[in-house]
Amino acid sequence: MFQINENYQKLPGSYLFSTIAKKVAAFTEANPDKDIIRLGIGDVTQPLAPAVIEAMHKAVDEMSKAESFHGYAPDLGYDFLRNAIVENDYKARGCDISADEIFVSDGAKSDSSNIQEIFGAKNRIAVCDPVYPVYVDSNVMAGRTGVYDADTEMWSDVIYMPCVMENGFVPEFPKETPDMIYLCLPNNPTGTTITKAQLQEWVNYANKVGAVIIYDAAYEAYISESDVAHSIYECEGAKTCAIELKSYSKNAGFTGVRLGYTVVPKELKCGDVSLNGMWARRHGTKFNGAPYIVQRAGEATYSPQGKAQLKDQVAYYMKNASMIKDGLQEAGYTVFGGVNAPYIWLKTPDKMTSWEFFDYLLENANVVGTPGSGFGPSGEGYFRLTAFGSYENTLAALARIKQL
Numbered sequence: 068m069f070q071i072n073e074n075y076q077k078l079p080g081s082y083l084f085s086t087i088a089k090k091v092a093a094f095t096e097a098n099p100d101k102d103i104i105r106l107g108i109g110d111v112t113q114p115l116a117p118a119v120i121e122a123m124h125k126a127v128d129e130m131s132k133a134e135s136f137h138g139y140a141p142d143l144g145y146d147f148l149r150n151a152i153v154e155n156d157y158k159a160r161g162c163d164i165s166a167d168e169i170f171v172s173d174g175a176k177s178d179s180s181n182i183q184e185i186f187g188a189k190n191r192i193a194v195c196d197p198v199y200p201v202y203v204d205s206n207v208m209a210g211r212t213g214v215y216d217a218d219t220e221m222w223s224d225v226i227y228m229p230c231v232m233e234n235g236f237v238p239e240f241p242k243e244t245p246d247m248i249y250l251c252l253p254n255n256p257t258g259t260t261i262t263k264a265q266l267q268e269w270v271n272y273a274n275k276v277g278a279v280i281i282y283d284a285a286y287e288a289y290i291s292e293s294d295v296a297h298s299i300y301e302c303e304g305a306k307t308c309a310i311e312l313k314s315y316s317k318n319a320g321f322t323g324v325r326l327g328y329t330v331v332p333k334e335l336k337c338g339d340v341s342l343n344g345m346w347a348r349r350h351g352t353k354f355n356g357a358p359y360i361v362q363r364a365g366e367a368t369y370s371p372q373g374k375a376q377l378k379d380q381v382a383y384y385m386k387n388a389s390m391i392k393d394g395l396q397e398a399g400y401t402v403f404g405g406v407n408a409p410y411i412w413l414k415t416p417d418k419m420t421s422w423e424f425f426d427y428l429l430e431n432a433n434v435v436g437t438p439g440s441g442f443g444p445s446g447e448g449y450f451r452l453t454a455f456g457s458y459e460n461t462l463a464a465l466a467r468i469k470q471l
């Protein structure tokens with residue numbers, strides 16, 4: 068008789084955004100006349116940039132002719148994209164990353180959940196609390212998190228680094244020494260970030276204790292302050308301790324297109340073993356390459372037109388972020404984030420729990436957000452709104468919230 072991976076049985080509930088989708092579907096069914104505004108999951112709403120569309124059309128046409136048809140993509144990514152990444156995302160920022168350290172993928176969600184596979188089962192992970200649920204859940208599936216305590220909503224073997232109002236949402240070095248440290252900066256869900264100098268301290272700490280940092284930079288394009296690093300490799304010593312994950316979902320609207328990449332520097336080693344080689348082995352075995360059409364779309368994000376169009380798109384969403392932030396503040400809410408990231412993190416009013424506020428907002432304003440507690444116990448009493456809605460919907464949602 069076959070056996071299942073028992074670790075899956077340990078996962079409490081369903082994936083956060085599936086739970087929310089189910090709740091919203093039930094509300095819609097019971098209230099078909101209500102016009103729901105969705106500011107929950109961080110899904111983009113603006114169409115792909117013209118430069119991206121043009122590149123995709125061209126690539127589709129190439130696929131229609133035998134002489135320019137493309138079958139399996141190189142498993143680690145086409146050189147045209149890997150070179151564009153090196154030039155634009157790294158060299159332009161003074162980071163010494165080479166094309167063979169870039170692994171093109173179908174997005175940062177898969178990479179952030181898969182990357183743990185190349186690490187030992189006994190490694191202790193440290194996560195910010197609140198945290199993007201994928202980091203913890205993927206380690207639960209791998210059997211690395213110990214026992215779940217339903218009262219505290221914590222795993223016995225996970226090291227939590229609370230990021231709350233009181234510490235300015237800046238993670239502090241944990242008392243216990245971790246082996247793997249997940250950092251998402253600018254942060255999902257709090258929308259806050261840390262300075263390059265603070266990030267350098269994390270790099271120094273990781274090198275000192277022999278930990279690896281899994282650095283999720285999915286929201287990098289939203290950084291507006293000059294003292295914030297766009298890549299962890301801007302910090303000295305990061306190549307011996309950090310893996311960086313990047314996504315085209317948020318900066319280029321590729322949530323439905325699917326493209327991302329992971330950087331594993333060759334200098335990152337465990338003893339004599341190169342993690343770059345391990346990830347290449349894993350990627351080559353389990354992944355057949357992002358589609359040619361999609362990689363051409365990714366390349367187009369780096370053309371002069373593509374860059375200008377994406378800058379406008381980011382500005383569009385950040386205008387929403389400022390509007391939500393200012394509007395909620397005027398309405399008396401305590402609000403964070405929204406300066407270097409497209410998320411607004413607010414304190415729930417009147418001591419409501421995160422889920423109470425979720426229901427209250429859904430029922431009374433017909434606005435969907437994300438309960439902070441869904442991201443971890445320290446998210447309790449907070450609530451996340453995304454700036455990725457359309458301007459009109461964001462304006463309307465704000466007007467409704469203000470009327471409550």
Ligand code: MLT
Nearest residue numbers: 107108109110176199255
């Ligand atoms: C979020 O809403 O946290 C993100 O959109 C989820 C994701 O990127 O997978």
